[in-house]
Amino acid sequence: MQTFGLSAPTIPPYLQKGDKVAITCPAKKLPIPMTDAINLLESWGLEVVLGETVTASYNQFAGDDDLRARDMQRFIDDDNIKAIIAARGGYGTIRMIDKVDFSRLAANPKWIVGFSDITLLHSHIISNYGLACIHGQMPLNIPDASAYSLETLRLALFGEELAYEIAPNLLNRTGDSNGILIGGNLSLLVATNGSVSDVDYSSKILFIEDVGEYLYSADRMLRCLKRAGKLKNLAGLIVGGFTDMKDNDIAFGQNIQQIIQEVVNEYHYPVCFDFPAGHVSNNCSLILGKAAKLSVKQDGASLSY
Known part of the structure; x- marks a missing residue:
């Protein structure tokens, strides 16, 4: 496994009107057509190509593992496709990822877009190819997505200025830092630990989010990362949305922000809570694998590239 430092990231070519983009489904099957996504992308001047997986079904998945891998491979190998957008997350990417040859991305970089289960893809291509990718809204989420979050996706894809100002949080830890932005869904980050898709966390700005987890489980996952040395350096x-968190009959006794604060309390880097990204309608886009600047002050925080 290769690891990439601050000087090494590769930024795929930003999109231009007339470019072709593909929608594929590497995990769970779709319950609705991609009409909203097609309309949105076409309004940006893009040509949309749909993969077989968009209409495929195999148990809970968008086709069996081989089909989902072939669909991804098709778009990786097609130099006319400038971005590959995952239609949704769910579960299933880990079942097909090792059937895909990603090496073509080194010769012909292109944007890989998604979040949640797609964290595995992001981590894999950052770790092995030093290639930036986009954590942002997916086609399934478009009907419920905020207009602003969709605009941030357009900004990210077309290479326009992307910067955020975040409201203050009493649990924030102040400071300024620079580093390559990595991360995504906490459950998937833990699932990649020790694998060929694992990322070097040292000197990186880490973003985390999750949905529907028990508080004790989130605590355990964070402590797994800590014990693996991932959080030390x-x-x-950056802490995004931790939505629909659950508790046991006997209360855990801390909310998710308190859990995170305790786990990283001994370290000294800046910490920003309440970043608008994750399983939320205002899921603002982040360019992972790209150098960023995080500034956390008493009166708020900022993230820029």
Whole structure:
């Protein structure tokens, strides 16, 4: 496994009107057509190509593992496709990822877009190819997505300025840092630990989010990362949405922000809570694998590239 430092990231070519983009489904099957996504992408001047997986079904998946891998491979190998957008997350990417040859991305970089289960893809291509990718809204989420979050996706894809100002949080830890932005869904980050898709966290700004987890489980996952040495040498930490968190009959006794604060309390890098990204309608886009600047002050925080 290769690891990439601050000087090494590769930024795929930003999109231009007339470019072809593909929608594929590497995990769970779709319950609705891609009409909204097609209309949105076409309004940006893009040509949309749909993969076989968009209409495929195999148990809970968008076709069996081989079909989902072939669909991804088709778009990786097609130099006319400038971005590959995952239609949704769910579960299933880990079942097909090792059937895909990603090496073509080194010769012909293109954007891989998605979040949630797609964290595995992001981590894999950052770790092995130093290639930036986009954590952002997916086609399934478009009907419920905020207009602003969709605009941030357009900005990210077309290479326009992307910067955020975040409201203050009493649990924030102040400071300024620079580093490559990595991360995504906490459950998937833990699932990649020790694998060929694992990322070097040292000197990186880590973003984390999750949905529907028990508080004790989130605590355990964070402590797994800590015990693996992942949290010790970060440049900074950004905490996104941890939505629909659950508790046991006997209360855990801490909310998710308190859990995170305790786990990283001994470290000294800046920490920003309440970043608008994750399983939320205002899921603002982040360019992972690209150098970023995080500044956390008493009166708020900022993230820029």
